Amino acid sequence: MAMAKPRSNRFVWYELLTTDVKAAKGFYTHVVGWGVRDLAMPGSAYSLFTAADTPVIGLMNMPEGARRAGAVPHWMGYVGVPDLDSAVGRVTELGGAIRVPPVDIPNISRFSIIADPQKATLALVKGMKPGEAPAVELGTPGHVGWHELFAADWQKAFAFYSKLFGWQKTRADAGPTGTYQQFSVDGETIGAMSAKPETLPLPFWLYYFNVGDVEAASKRVEDGGGEILYGPIAVPGGAWIVHCKDPQGVLFGLLDRRSRKVIETFVSSRKRGAK
Numbered sequence: 001m002a003m004a005k006p007r008s009n010r011f012v013w014y015e016l017l018t019t020d021v022k023a024a025k026g027f028y029t030h031v032v033g034w035g036v037r038d039l040a041m042p043g044s045a046y047s048l049f050t051a052a053d054t055p056v057i058g059l060m061n062m063p064e065g066a067r068r069a070g071a072v073p074h075w076m077g078y079v080g081v082p083d084l085d086s087a088v089g090r091v092t093e094l095g096g097a098i099r100v101p102p103v104d105i106p107n108i109s110r111f112s113i114i115a116d117p118q119k120a121t122l123a124l125v126k127g128m129k130p131g132e133a134p135a136v137e138l139g140t141p142g143h144v145g146w147h148e149l150f151a152a153d154w155q156k157a158f159a160f161y162s163k164l165f166g167w168q169k170t171r172a173d174a175g176p177t178g179t180y181q182q183f184s185v186d187g188e189t190i191g192a193m194s195a196k197p198e199t200l201p202l203p204f205w206l207y208y209f210n211v212g213d214v215e216a217a218s219k220r221v222e223d224g225g226g227e228i229l230y231g232p233i234a235v236p237g238g239a240w241i242v243h244c245k246d247p248q249g250v251l252f253g254l255l256d257r258r259s260r261k262v263i264e265t266f267v268s269s270r271k272r273g274a275k
Contacts, residue, residue, distance in 0.1 A: 012080040016058070017074055023247055025059065028049060031220045034057070084112060085102060119202055140210065148207075150194065154178075168185070176197070178195045214231075221254075224247070
């Protein structure tokens, strides 16, 4: 019998903070095939993207205060920790910053938003309900299947996260911007870090959603008003990826884990000169 995966020091939740919730619902349900479930949350509207009726992503409007401060639509990943306040203290000791101090969501969780020393952001979370479901398999359709940090200095970034979460280095490959260093938790490789392209202003986390056919999904991105930035392209191990931008300018990835020798070349409509 396979052992259930613990949730500590893993990505356990994701949210899209956007300026147009209605448009985001239409775009991502079309591209990834998610369902949508609206919730009644105190003080704000909150929706869930679902895969096979299982909640996988949260969706909400960006808070007005964040907009006034210059924040743009973005994805936020949540890493589960066994002791939130202790982890928050470690963030500052290691040179990171606290963007949102620990906050309780009654009967659900306690969370805090942090920035690493290079200003890439993510959230820390501690669930309040006993017996929470274990982390899902990375290849589960419709779920997040990979986590990628584009850092100003990936080696310094890895030092921060390894001390905070206990992540370990695994395989390293040569990537477009240098070393592509994969990392693991509890013996499972869950993502990678590399130097960000010079064209990107700030370090950030990129999340990949599992799809069954990356070429078809890429076409749906453009049909829905999004943009293909890179790919589809094969990566070591035989999977195929594509980097995308949604209509509100948020970056995300798509991941097709099917290994095959050839794939029909996808040509962006913009490259074809489409109007």
